[in-house]
Amino acid sequence: MELNEAFKTVIENYEKARTQAFSKANPIYQTIINEIPGKIGDLLGGEWSGLKVKGGVGTGNWAQVPWCCLLNLRVTTTPKRGIYVVYLFNSKYNKIYLSLNQGTDSLNEEYGEKEYINILKLRASLYKSKLSKYKKQLPLDNIVNFRGRKADGYSAGHIIGIEYDAMNLPSDGKLVADLNEVLNAYSSLSDYEIKPLDQDEAELIASKYKTIEERKIYCLHRSIERNSSAKKVKKIHGLRCECCGLNFEERYGEIGKGFIEVHHLIPLSSLKLGECRKYDFDKDFAVLCSNCHRMIHRQSDPSDIDALRKQLKVTF
Ligand SMILES: [Zn+2]
Ligand SMILES: [Zn+2]
Missing domain, CATH: 3.30.920.90 (Metal Transport, Frataxin; Chain A)
Structure with a gap:
């Protein structure tokens, strides 16, 4: 029809x-x-x-x-x-x-x-x-x-x-x-x-991404993390930080139950503005604790978990 x-x-x-x-x-x-x-x-x-x-x-x-x-x-x-x-x-x-x-x-x-x-x-x-x-x-x-x-x-x-x-x-x-x-x-x-999460992040963006296009791409990446189906990502990846091994419930008890942040692994350079694409919840995302998540965004390549793990002094 x-x-x-x-x-x-x-x-x-x-x-x-x-x-x-x-x-x-x-x-x-x-x-x-x-x-x-x-x-x-x-x-x-x-x-x-x-x-x-x-x-x-x-x-x-x-x-x-x-x-x-x-x-x-x-x-x-x-x-x-x-x-x-x-x-x-x-x-x-x-x-x-x-x-x-x-x-x-x-x-x-x-x-x-x-x-x-x-x-x-x-x-x-x-x-x-x-x-x-x-x-x-x-x-x-x-x-x-x-x-x-x-x-x-x-x-x-x-x-x-x-x-x-x-x-x-x-x-x-x-x-x-x-x-x-x-x-x-x-x-x-x-x-x-697409907006930055807070003042800290706005400053990070301003210092790291020089052109408006680059900033928009970075913010697009963050919006994918916020709007992706976090539940699905957690179901596949679990609740333990894939960089340092922290589990919020083990460390903080009841209030940490079910908490972890979702990080988008596609390199910024491959994202296009206005793009609608299907995500592979297994390969395109990782779960990270809040510290590792902030730190990975300070790296030159925020899709490289191995690089961040090598910097780590303490693991859980
Ligand atoms: Zn971590
Ligand atoms: Zn992230």
Whole structure:
């Protein structure tokens, strides 16, 4: 099935599905959860392989607005927070929006019902100002015609995008060209979003990396460490520092339980800005205690654990 046909199926059948009991066996459930994400993955091919594509129709009850999102795992692993790309079907089921949007749930929890909408709007306008060069191809300024619990969040969180008339959906070729454009905007924003952890690190970056490009690459590397699936890395590598052998629970007792830092081993020189790639949790990461982690970042090559181990005076 073509992507535009799958979209049409949702438009034509979703309202009726909502009058029926929520069921995974419902064909429309299958279309949104499996077919559309699968098709988007096929159409994009290898170029954006670090993206996760995920459809949603609600859990237990049909959501008012079905969606399909594309997450850059370097930026966020869930549509509950961060920035991501999403297809949204409006409540009249006559429009589809392709939107660079923001997660609402974590902001709602953090700032409360009254304030989070303002924060979404503020952030959206800030991001919009950084993406003005995409405005021509992605002219959609507001998304409207929403009802339901999440409607205000989707409208406030919208950054940039394009609207499709459900009766007149473009070919898959055009859909993919638009999607690539939104993904380009997404990845250029991701590079802006990368910040050092603290003052110490900011100073280290300033002294060690002379050009803006080099600094961005370093920060990209740090953001991969923060946004990588730390749980998976810990599961594979364990909780013992791979440089000095420290285990936080053995040394600090209960409060150290489960703690270790994740370090990204790909040499900085091989990273490209705006890149989305799949990571190999076994080979591309190591676990380090906080001291070794800080020290390895002071080395000329932060991917060389053996070099740091040779410097060590004390091991655990
Ligand atoms: Zn260590
Ligand atoms: Zn690191």
